[in-house]
Amino acid sequence: MDLIGATAVARGWRLWEPIARHRALAVMLFIAVLPWVTPYQALATNILIYGLFAAGFNLLYGYLGLLSFGHAALFGGGAYACGIAIVRFGLPWYAGLALGTLGGMAISLLIGALATRTRGIYFAMITLAFAQSLYYLAYQAQGWTGGENGLRGVNVRRVELFFLPLDFTDPVARYWLMAALVGLALLALSRILNSPLGAVIEAVRENEARARACGYDVAATRLMTFVLSGGFAGLAGALQALELSTVSIETLDYATSGLVVMMTLLGGAGTFFGPFVGAAVFALIQDVFSLWTVHWQLLAGAIFMLFVLFLPRGIWGYLLEWSEQRQATQSS
Amino acid sequence: MAALTPELLALQLLVGLALGAIYVLLAFGLSLIFGMLTVVNFAHGAFYMLGAYVAFAVAGLTGNFWLCLACAPVVLGLIGYGVERFLVSPLYGRGIDYPLLLTFGLSYVLVEAVRIIFGKQGYPFDSPAALAGSVEILGNYFPLYRLFVVAATGTIVLALWLFVEWTNFGLIIRAGARDPEILRVLGIDVGRVWRLVFALGTAIAAMAGVLAAPLQGVTPEMGDSMLIESFVVTVVGGMGSLGGAVLAGLLVGLVVSLTSVVAPELAKLSIYALMAAVLLIRPQGLFGRAGLLG
Numbered sequence: 001m002d003l004i005g006a007t008a009v010a011r012g013w014r015l016w017e018p019i020a021r022h023r024a025l026a027v028m029l030f031i032a033v034l035p036w037v038t039p040y041q042a043l044a045t046n047i048l049i050y051g052l053f054a055a056g057f058n059l060l061y062g063y064l065g066l067l068s069f070g071h072a073a074l075f076g077g078g079a080y081a082c083g084i085a086i087v088r089f090g091l092p093w094y095a096g097l098a099l100g101t102l103g104g105m106a107i108s109l110l111i112g113a114l115a116t117r118t119r120g121i122y123f124a125m126i127t128l129a130f131a132q133s134l135y136y137l138a139y140q141a142q143g144w145t146g147g148e149n150g151l152r153g154v155n156v157r158r159v160e161l162f163f164l165p166l167d168f169t170d171p172v173a174r175y176w177l178m179a180a181l182v183g184l185a186l187l188a189l190s191r192i193l194n195s196p197l198g199a200v201i202e203a204v205r206e207n208e209a210r211a212r213a214c215g216y217d218v219a220a221t222r223l224m225t226f227v228l229s230g231g232f233a234g235l236a237g238a239l240q241a242l243e244l245s246t247v248s249i250e251t252l253d254y255a256t257s258g259l260v261v262m263m264t265l266l267g268g269a270g271t272f273f274g275p276f277v278g279a280a281v282f283a284l285i286q287d288v289f290s291l292w293t294v295h296w297q298l299l300a301g302a303i304f305m306l307f308v309l310f311l312p313r314g315i316w317g318y319l320l321e322w323s324e325q326r327q328a329t330q331s332s
Numbered sequence: 333m334a335a336l337t338p339e340l341l342a343l344q345l346l347v348g349l350a351l352g353a354i355y356v357l358l359a360f361g362l363s364l365i366f367g368m369l370t371v372v373n374f375a376h377g378a379f380y381m382l383g384a385y386v387a388f389a390v391a392g393l394t395g396n397f398w399l400c401l402a403c404a405p406v407v408l409g410l411i412g413y414g415v416e417r418f419l420v421s422p423l424y425g426r427g428i429d430y431p432l433l434l435t436f437g438l439s440y441v442l443v444e445a446v447r448i449i450f451g452k453q454g455y456p457f458d459s460p461a462a463l464a465g466s467v468e469i470l471g472n473y474f475p476l477y478r479l480f481v482v483a484a485t486g487t488i489v490l491a492l493w494l495f496v497e498w499t500n501f502g503l504i505i506r507a508g509a510r511d512p513e514i515l516r517v518l519g520i521d522v523g524r525v526w527r528l529v530f531a532l533g534t535a536i537a538a539m540a541g542v543l544a545a546p547l548q549g550v551t552p553e554m555g556d557s558m559l560i561e562s563f564v565v566t567v568v569g570g571m572g573s574l575g576g577a578v579l580a581g582l583l584v585g586l587v588v589s590l591t592s593v594v595a596p597e598l599a600k601l602s603i604y605a606l607m608a609a610v611l612l613i614r615p616q617g618l619f620g621r622a623g624l625l626g
Contacts (some may be wrong), residue, residue, distance in 0.1 A: 067429045069436075114608055117615040121372060121428055122571065125563040126611070132560045133604035140597050254556055258436060265433065295448050301440030308434045309422060 024190040027182040054275030056232025062270030065205035071128030076252035078104035078234025104234015109255040113228035135252040234270035268314030350478035352585020353485035357540035358562035359577035361533035371431040377559025378439035382539025397460035405535035412534025422617035454551030570620025
């Protein structure tokens with residue numbers, strides 16, 4: 001499932017160091033081998049898209065400590081922005097992706113401006129409620145969104161990449177293009193986390209009062225992080241719109257918000273690799289158990305509860321902890 | 333758009349009050365649990381749905397609505413007691429998000445379990461024969477069952493208010509919402525009080541589910557949108573405020589029903605506009621006082 005992690009832990013720290021330093025590159029490597037280790041390609045694309053979505057969510061929950069239950073609005077909003085740009089305005093694919101990202105950011109700015117006005121405990125409830133209102137809005141605005149039937153015909157056949165024509169209907173070519181875009185997004189995410197802003201984000205999570213006393217604007221940091229998170233979620237949604245050629249109303253559903261929460265916690269909130277691990281594990285759970293039973297959600301929910309109760313750091317979080325302990329015992 | 337006659341307006345007010353009554357019961361339980369345990373209960377909608385399904389099962393066996401109304405809160409109260417004891421209480425002291433995440437996972441499991449047992453499709457739920465039909469008041473006809481829902485909710489809320497204000501256990505609840513540490517020092521088993529409060533909140537949600545079943549039928553997903561809407565009520569009323577839950581619940585119910593007369597397509601959206609307005613003007617909610625049962 002996670003080749004990089006397994007070998008890094010097994011061979012100890014000499015290999016681990018550079019991976020931690022070039023974490024975006026490491027995820028790209030992971031992405032590059034992914035289509036050959038998953039049962040079929042669509043699953044790899046799914047992991048790619050949901051991994052990016054979860055990484056964006058993780059920026060807000062894992063690094064800033066704000067739990068959003070409305071990320072469906074940002075993901076679905078990005079998907080619809082991209083779809084509407086391509087279907088209704090006939091814009092090219094890259095404009096669709098850019099508008100999807102901007103759409104996610106615009107919606108998170110709107111929701112965030114209201115949700116960050118209250119104490120943290122309200123945040124989950126308010127984001128969930130506003131995401132639901134966007135669902136109803138998309139449901140009603142049939143002329144733009146296709147309403148209940150979803151937005152169909154987000155067809156991109158050919159992609160001109162620096163005068164290099166790519167056949168977008170070919171799943172492999174499509175996967176590589178998406179992998180490259182997700183890789184770029186992860187580089188940006190890694191850069192944000194390494195920047196002074198990244199340090200402030202974690203300072204706010206660790207001790208809000210102290211961060212404020214140090215002169216940082218806590219409310220502005222929260223809003224900015226939410227908007228950045230919305231950008232990643234919006235891009236992931238736009239990629240999904242291109243992958244599936246449609247945008248269904250379910251992308252805005254409560255379940256989509258819940259899904260990204262589950263993936264992130266399963267993989268390990270507050271770690272760079274965790275969201276991708278979570279997305280991969282969740283996709284595999286879904287894939288394997290839906291062969292046996294239509295009620296795989298029961299199992300997913302139960303596994304999630306076990307993680308909340310007994311393994312709150314998630315899979316990657318415990319791998320990290322374990323390898324750190326190994327290092328500590330080796331050096332002593 | 334239908335012409336807004338006084339008769340239609342009166343009827344729509346009753347419809348709004350009946351819907352609001354369901355919101356009141358849900359928000360009351362949410363607020364009670366949050367005020368005491370600082371747990372945002374994401375399984376509240378699932379408990380509401382389970383209450384309706386217990387009623388559906390009991391009605392199938394006995395055909396007696398009153399027995400449903402008595403059984404569902406007891407069954408769900410016991411479930412709530414067990415959930416707090418074995419699932420939620422290990423998470424205290426580990427950050428406010430963990431109980432929320434756990435109850436979210438629980439709701440996922442409960443909804444899917446109901447789908448397995450009762451099937452994916454919903455069922456209609458007949459209102460009791462004694463409450464079918466309508467009644468004439470001042471020349472207008474009102475559906476009897478909706479009047480009953482409003483009256484039943486009024487009775488439940490009054491009983492809960494008397495319980496919280498005038499009994500010894502109510503005193504302990506109010507003290508616990510203010511300062512659980514002192515309560516513990518005074519020799520009261522706070523863990524037990526919390527379990528009972530969680531069970532009480534769950535039982536009230538079940539009651540709401542039974543009352544709502546004849547209005548909308550029972551489906552496994554009936555709790556999802558109700559959970560979100562009762563969050564809106566709690567945000568509007570102020571988290572942890574019982575009085576706020578009652579007034580905001582009725583307000584939200586009325587806003588939905590009156591908007592659906594004027595502009596039906598905006599009915600679902602209107603309450604979010606209300607919430608946005610409250611957040612802009614009074615972020616702590618209309619009656620919000622941090623962490624107190626007021």
